[in-house]
Amino acid sequence: MTDGQFNRIILPHYRQMYAAAFAILRDPDDASDAVQDTLSALWQKHHRLKAPDNAQSFCNRTIRNNCIDRIRQNSNRYFERIDSLYQLPSEYNTDSEVSLTSTSILIMKYLAKLNVRHRKVLTLSIFSQLSNDEISVATGESPENVRVILSRGRKTIKKLLKNED
Numbered sequence: 728m729t730d731g732q733f734n735r736i737i738l739p740h741y742r743q744m745y746a747a748a749f750a751i752l753r754d755p756d757d758a759s760d761a762v763q764d765t766l767s768a769l770w771q772k773h774h775r776l777k778a779p780d781n782a783q784s785f786c787n788r789t790i791r792n793n794c795i796d797r798i799r800q801n802s803n804r805y806f807e808r809i810d811s812l813y814q815l816p817s818e819y820n821t822d823s824e825v826s827l828t829s830t831s832i833l834i835m836k837y838l839a840k841l842n843v844r845h846r847k848v849l850t851l852s853i854f855s856q857l858s859n860d861e862i863s864v865a866t867g868e869s870p871e872n873v874r875v876i877l878s879r880g881r882k883t884i885k886k887l888l889k890n891e892d
Contacts, residue, residue, distance in 0.1 A: 728773045728774065728776045728777065728778050729774075730773070732778055733769070733770065733773045736778055736779070736782045737766070737769060737773075737782060737786060738766075739782075740782060740783055740786040740787075741762065741766070743783060743786065743787065744762045744765065744766075744786050744787070744789075744790040745758055745759065745762050747787050747790050747791060747794075748761040748762050748790050748793075748794050750855065750856060751791065751794040751795070751798070751855050751856075751857065752794055752797065752798070752855075753854065753855065757797065761790060761793050761794050761797055762790060764793060765789055765790050765793045768793075769789065791861075795857075795861055795864055795865055798865045799864060799865055833888075833891070837883075837884045837887045837888070838850065838884075840883075840887065841880055841883060841884075844866075844868075844876060845876055845879065845880040845883070846880075847866060848862055848866060848868070848873055848876045848877055848880065849876075849877065849880045849881070849884075851865060851866070852877055859873045859874055859877070
C-alpha cells in the first residue's frame, strides 16, 4: 500500500475506530491512545500491507484487537475501575440522584452482589459488548467457562429482580 492509498483508505475511518475503541475501553483518553497506537502500527507497516477489500471492517477489526490486547495487559487497572462503579454513595444527595437513575442504581447494586469473576464477565459482556471469545481472551477464562459464568450471573440477577418486586 502506498502512502497515498493509506491516507485515502485507512485514515477516513479514524472516527469509527475511535467510536469502537471507546465502546470497548469506556475511557476517552484510552480510546484516543488505542487509535493512535493502532494507526501508528499500521503506518509503520503500510508498505507491506495490501489494500483491504473492506477498509471499514479491517479498521474495526484492527482497533478491536488492539483494545483487547490493552485490556489483557492492563486487566487489573480496568477491573479496578469497573469495581469502583459498583460502590454506591452511602448517602444520596440531589446531585447523585440526578446523575444515577433508579435503574442504574439497581443494576449496580445487583452486580455488586455478584462475585468478582461473575461481575467482570458480565460487565465486559453488557457494557463493553464483547463476545464470549473476546471476554475469554481478556479474562483468561475458557470460552465455555465464560458462557457458564454469563448464564449463572444472568440467572442470579433475574432472581434478585424478582425478589425486588
